[in-house]
Amino acid sequence: MSVAIRFENVGRSFASHVALRDVTLDVKNGELLVVIGRSGSGKTTLLRCINALVLPDAGAVFVHGTRVGGTDVTALRRRIGYVIQSGGLFAHMTVAQNATIVGRAAGDSFERRKARASEILSTVGLEALGERYPDELSGGQRQRVGIARALYADPPIMLLDEPFAALDPLARMDLQDEFARLHRELNKTIVFVTHDVEEALFLGDRVAVFDDGRLVQIDTPAGLRSHPATEYIARFLRRRMERR
Amino acid sequence: MSFKRLLVAACACGFLASCTKLSAPTIVIASKQDTEGQILGEILAQLVEARTPYLVERKTNLGGTLLVFSALRSGAVDVYPEYTGTIDAAILHQTLSYAQIRREMERRFHIFVSPELGFNNTYVLAMKAQNAARLHIRTISDLAAHRELRWGVTPEFMHRSDGLPGLERVYGLGTVNAVDVEKSLAYQALASGAIAVTDAYSTDGQLLRYGFVKLADDRHFFPQYRALYLVRDETIRSAPLLVPLLRELRGTIDERTMTAMNASVDIDRRSPPEVAARFLASRFGIHRTHVADRTVALVLRALVRHIELTLITVLVSVLVGVPLGVAAALRPRAGRAIMKVVGTLQTIPSLALLALMIPLFGIGIVPALVALVLYGLLPIVANTMSGLRQIPADVLDAAEGVGLSPRQILAWVQLPLALPFLLAGVRTSAVIAVGTATIAAFVGAGGLGDFILTGLTLNDPRTILLGAVPAALLAIAVEELSYRVEVAVRPRGLR
Numbered sequence: 001m002s003v004a005i006r007f008e009n010v011g012r013s014f015a016s017h018v019a020l021r022d023v024t025l026d027v028k029n030g031e032l033l034v035v036i037g038r039s040g041s042g043k044t045t046l047l048r049c050i051n052a053l054v055l056p057d058a059g060a061v062f063v064h065g066t067r068v069g070g071t072d073v074t075a076l077r078r079r080i081g082y083v084i085q086s087g088g089l090f091a092h093m094t095v096a097q098n099a100t101i102v103g104r105a106a107g108d109s110f111e112r113r114k115a116r117a118s119e120i121l122s123t124v125g126l127e128a129l130g131e132r133y134p135d136e137l138s139g140g141q142r143q144r145v146g147i148a149r150a151l152y153a154d155p156p157i158m159l160l161d162e163p164f165a166a167l168d169p170l171a172r173m174d175l176q177d178e179f180a181r182l183h184r185e186l187n188k189t190i191v192f193v194t195h196d197v198e199e200a201l202f203l204g205d206r207v208a209v210f211d212d213g214r215l216v217q218i219d220t221p222a223g224l225r226s227h228p229a230t231e232y233i234a235r236f237l238r239r240r241m242e243r244r
Numbered sequence: 245m246s247f248k249r250l251l252v253a254a255c256a257c258g259f260l261a262s263c264t265k266l267s268a269p270t271i272v273i274a275s276k277q278d279t280e281g282q283i284l285g286e287i288l289a290q291l292v293e294a295r296t297p298y299l300v301e302r303k304t305n306l307g308g309t310l311l312v313f314s315a316l317r318s319g320a321v322d323v324y325p326e327y328t329g330t331i332d333a334a335i336l337h338q339t340l341s342y343a344q345i346r347r348e349m350e351r352r353f354h355i356f357v358s359p360e361l362g363f364n365n366t367y368v369l370a371m372k373a374q375n376a377a378r379l380h381i382r383t384i385s386d387l388a389a390h391r392e393l394r395w396g397v398t399p400e401f402m403h404r405s406d407g408l409p410g411l412e413r414v415y416g417l418g419t420v421n422a423v424d425v426e427k428s429l430a431y432q433a434l435a436s437g438a439i440a441v442t443d444a445y446s447t448d449g450q451l452l453r454y455g456f457v458k459l460a461d462d463r464h465f466f467p468q469y470r471a472l473y474l475v476r477d478e479t480i481r482s483a484p485l486l487v488p489l490l491r492e493l494r495g496t497i498d499e500r501t502m503t504a505m506n507a508s509v510d511i512d513r514r515s516p517p518e519v520a521a522r523f524l525a526s527r528f529g530i531h532r533t534h535v536a537d538r539t540v541a542l543v544l545r546a547l548v549r550h551i552e553l554t555l556i557t558v559l560v561s562v563l564v565g566v567p568l569g570v571a572a573a574l575r576p577r578a579g580r581a582i583m584k585v586v587g588t589l590q591t592i593p594s595l596a597l598l599a600l601m602i603p604l605f606g607i608g609i610v611p612a613l614v615a616l617v618l619y620g621l622l623p624i625v626a627n628t629m630s631g632l633r634q635i636p637a638d639v640l641d642a643a644e645g646v647g648l649s650p651r652q653i654l655a656w657v658q659l660p661l662a663l664p665f666l667l668a669g670v671r672t673s674a675v676i677a678v679g680t681a682t683i684a685a686f687v688g689a690g691g692l693g694d695f696i697l698t699g700l701t702l703n704d705p706r707t708i709l710l711g712a713v714p715a716a717l718l719a720i721a722v723e724e725l726s727y728r729v730e731v732a733v734r735p736r737g738l739r
Contacts, residue, residue, distance in 0.1 A: 051645055077647035088642025092660045092735035101656070105648050133737035149646060159645075 004029045004064060004157060004189040005050055011058030012045055019045035020056070021213040029156075032183050032190040033218075034200040036236075037210035043193045046210070047159050050191065051080045063157065078102055081150025081158035081188075085165050087142040089134040089149075096121070096130035099148040106153070120148040123182070140171035147179075157189045164199070176202060197236060201225075209233050269482050274303040274312055274321040274607075274688075277701045278427075279509045279516065280365065280447060280471075280502065284325035286520035288473060291493070294530045296485045303607060303688040304516075305697045308400070309334045311599060311686075313474075317353060320606030320688075322479040323486075327365060329469035333406050339467065349474070356480050358473040359494035363447060363502045366469045367401065370444040370456040372434060383462040384415055387441065391418065396425035396439030406467050407443070414465045428703045431456070445469075447499055449507030450703075471497070496527055513704070543695070547714050550681055550691040554722065556613055557677040561620040562670060568621070569628025569666075570654070579629060590622045594680050598687050612681070612689030619680050620673040627669025631662030664734050671726040678719040682711065692718075 005027040012020040019042040027033045035043045048054040049061050052073040061068040068076065089098050097104075099120055100113040108116075121127045124144040134142055143163055150158055164172045180203055183190060194200055200207045201221040208218040209232075217229035228234040271292060275285035282304045289300045303321060306312045309330055315321040332339050336348055346357045369384055376382070379390055387393065401407035402424045412420060425433055430442045431450050444451055446458065473490060480486060497505075501523075508519045524530040568586070572579035589597070597618065601611030635658060643653045659666075685693030695711025698704075 053641070053645055074647050074649050077645060082642070082645035084638055084642055084645070086636075086638045088638045088645075090639065090643070090657055090661070092663075092737045094737075101648070102646050104656075105646075105652055135737060146642075 002029050003027070003062075004031070005191070006062040007046070007049070007059070008062070009059035010046075010049060010056045010061060012042075012049065012054060012056045018213050020049070022059070023213075023215050024059075025208060025215055025218055027189060027191060029189055030187050032192060032203060032205045034204035034207045035191060035193045035210060036195060036197065036200045036207055038195065040212075041210040042213040043195075043210050044161055047161055047191055047193050050157070050159055051077050051082055078106060078153055079155050079157070081147075081153075081155045083143075083146045083150045083158070083160040083163045085162040087134070087146040089142055089145055091134050093133075094130065095126065095132050095134070095137070095145050098134065098145055099130075100152055101149060102152040116152060120151045123151060124148045125178070138171070139167050140175060143167065143175060147182075151186075155188070158191075160190065160192045162194055163192075165194070165196070172199075179203065209236070270299040270301050271479060271483055271486070272301045272303055272320065272322045274306050274315060274324040276308065276312055276324075277305050277697065278445075279449065279506050279701065280445070281325055282516040282701075283505050283509065283520055283523075284361070284471065284473075286516045287523060288323060288325070288489075288493070290517070290520055290524055291489055291528070291530070292486070294524070295489060296483070298483050298485070305685060305694065305701065306607070306688060307599070307686050311602060314602050315607045316355065316474060316476060318603060318606045319476065319478070320602070320608065322483075323473055323475045325471060326474045327469035327471055328360075329366065329406065329467040331474075332467060333404060342470070350477075354477040356475040356477055358475065358490040361471040361493055361497045362495040363497055363499040364468050364470050365445050365447045365499075365502065366461075366466045367407070368444050368446045368458040368461065368466070369441055370434065370451060370458055371441055372437075373455050373457045375440060376457050376459070381459065383460040384411070384465070385462050387459070388415060388417055391420070393421070393440040394438075395420050395422040395441045396430050396433050397422050397443045398427050398430065399424045401443040411465055414463055428700055431703075447502040447506055449503060449505075449510040452503065452507045453511040471502075492528075497523075510703070543692075543710055543714060546690060546692050546694055546711070547718070549689075550678070550693075550715065550718060553609070553612065553616065553681040553684060553689065553691055554674060554677045554718075557616040557620050557681070558670060558674045560613070560617045561624050561673050561677075564617065565621045565624030565669075565673075566628050566666065569625040570632065570659075572625060572629040573632035582625065583629070586622050586625050589618045594619060594683050595686065598683060602687060607688040609684075609689045611687050612684035616677055616680055616684065620677050623669040623672035623676065624666070625669075627665045627672075628662060631665025631669075632658050634665070635661050660735055661738070664730070664738055667726075667730040667733060671723065671730060674722050674726050675719055678715065678722050682715050 003026045007023050007025045010020055010023045017040070023046065035046060037043045045054055049056055050063065050068065052068050055069045063076065063080070090101070093101070096117040100117050103113040103116060117130060118127060121130055124147050126141060126144050126148065129137070129141065134145070137145065146163065164175050167175065176199060192203060201224070204221055206218060206220050207224055209216045211232055217224065217233055219227070224233065225237060228237060273285050273289045273292070275281035285302065285304055289302055292298055292300050306315065312321065312324050313335060316324060328342060328345060331345055331349070336345065340348065342360065349355045349357050371381065381387060381390065397408055402422065408420070408422060412418065423439070425439065425442070430439070431454055433439045434442050434456065435454050444456070444458070451458065475486060475490070505519050505523060508514045509516055568582050572582040594615070597615045598611065601615050605611035605614060639657065639661070640653065643657045648656065681691050682693035682696055684691055685697045692711040692715045695707050699706070699708030699711065
């Protein structure tokens with residue numbers, strides 16, 4: 001299996017804290033990697049390094065073998081779907097306009113965008129709501145629009161930053177099921193950030209655990225359960241069992 | 245006459261006026277705000293219209309001496325009536341004879357001084373007749389024995405060396421108990437007893453109306469204020485027929501004639517043009533067919549001009565203010581500097597800001613517009629900035645993350661989301677512009693302020709209301725209209 005995204009000794013500090021410390025990892029083509037950790041553990045910074053919203057101050061990130069930050073970042077971002085927790089929808093645009101904004105930026109024809117809108121909206125189950133405005137949608141529907149927007153250009157890579165964290169438990173479960181299905185159907189490389197252990201173990205082909213900017217362990221859910229690398233991870237998993 | 249026809253007539257008048265202007269030299273005749281200045285300006289204007297091919301543009305109501313004089317020097321005004329004493333005190337800063345004044349004005353400013361018109365409109369002190377009789381006050385010297393009297397004097401008189409400070413010294417009055425009072429209010433205050441003594445001009449028609457007495461200047465303190473016209477040399481060169489006219493006016497107006505003309509305006513409520521026409525008819529045999537009073541047409545024209553001023557102001561404020569607001573929002577350091585400058589502009593009194601424009605842009609619509617725009621910027625810049633800053637960070641993060649360029653983010657995301665704030669700023673700015681535009685009349689830009697200014701000068705509430713009521717209604721209409729525009733334009737999804 002070839003490598004889609006590679007981190008090589010990546011470090012990144014902000015004024016108040018160190019977000020990433022010497023991170024090295026590979027994401028394979030077609031893999032769904034879940035990144036998990038407490039807030040402030042560096043997982044969001046890791047994600048933002050992939051689409052150049054953050055540039056590392058040590059080491060390098062490569063996407064399909066090309067170093068991030070060197071080339072046109074706008075073109076790079078259009079080949080990477082990006083979904084954030086709040087949805088980040090544009091309140092003054094309809095659902096269809098929101099979902100096809102990437103096409104508008106790229107100069108796609110109106111017909112092309114219209115056709116694509118009905119495809120991606122039906123992929124996320126919102127084909128009837130294209131003319132609605134974001135404030136007329138439920139939280140789960142808004143999140144689906146965010147995912148549709150990320151799918152517009154059929155990008156080989158998708159980045160999701162706690163996409164379901166703000167949803168109620170039932171809506172979250174629905175979306176997790178659907179997302180798992182989407183992943184199987186679409187065969188994309190996905191990096192998915194969450195702080196929900198259950199979600200991580202359910203969705204991830206592999207799970208990367210972060211603590212204080214360091215990659216502590218990266219393994220399959222089964223491997224993680226049978227061989228937790230540190231007490232921190234063991235505790236992480238135990239807490240989840242106890243809650244059940 | 246229907247509203248529509250009036251509007252058409254007003255437009256046609258303006259159009260014809262601007263066409264004929266192209267052919268003959270136009271002489272801009274100005275005057276200060278006082279009745280006498282307006283009559284003297286009007287006398288010369290009508291004389292020029294009757295006896296020469298020149299066109300006349302009237303800029304009456306032009307504020308104080310320094311304002312009009314700087315307008316004359318900058319070429320925005322060609323002629324205005326002035327007094328020898330004022331030239332001495334406010335312009336040349338020395339006491340000179342007429343011949344010396346003539347020489348100095350020519351040498352220093354290239355300004356031609358006309359022959360004297362005849363009368364001396366100097367300062368006098370006035371009291372209520374029965375009050376003066378009861379206290380046995382006939383001369384200014386008699387006031388030294390009555391330190392308890394409260395004086396109400398005009399701000400100009402209060403501070404000029406040939407006003408109150410000099411008077412106190414020469415007559416040994418000590419420091420008199422004086423407050424400053426607007427000219428238009430001083431006589432009412434004197435009549436009501438709120439003040440006992442005020443300064444006045446010797447030819448003031450109001451003195452007759454109230455029956456005030458003038459106190460004799462027994463020590464000859466007050467300088468001579470002999471009336472004459474100041475003309476730019478350049479104007480004389482392009483309009484040489486002015487010189488014989490000015491010579492003809494020499495000595496034609498004595499103190500009694502002037503006082504009577506002032507009284508006709510201030511007491512009998514005749515208009516300065518009408519009084520000037522009577523004078524020219526009796527003295528020069530010039531008969532001008534009087535245009536009937538077209539008050540409604542005049543108000544309408546002023547209203548149209550007022551709307552023009554407001555619209556242009558708002559348009560330019562948006563074109564300048566929105567980019568400034570965007571720059572302020574995107575670059576915090578530049579933003580602080582921009583807000584400081586724009587905020588400071590707003591703190592300058594509007595009248596002072598207008599006065600500052602005169603040396604730069606002369607008088608007329610240009611300085612008024614510049615001042616109005618500088619005044620209207622703050623709400624637009626501030627609202628654009630806060631409109632952009634209130635956009636949630638995650639929305640901008642998403643816009644950047646999905647691959648929009650900075651320009652696309654600004655045009656497709658930031659400006660539309662800031663639009664409701666921006667429009668509210670435009671609305672505030674428009675209402676401010678309607679109000680401030682009334683002051684634009686001070687620099688001859690026209691509009692409804694003309695009536696307010698004239699009414700204040702002539703102490704005529706009816707004339708004030710002719711300007712004030714439409715201005716107030718216009719402000720309300722602008723507020724209402726721009727609110728509707730705002731609602732209609734606001735993007736769906738942001739309601």
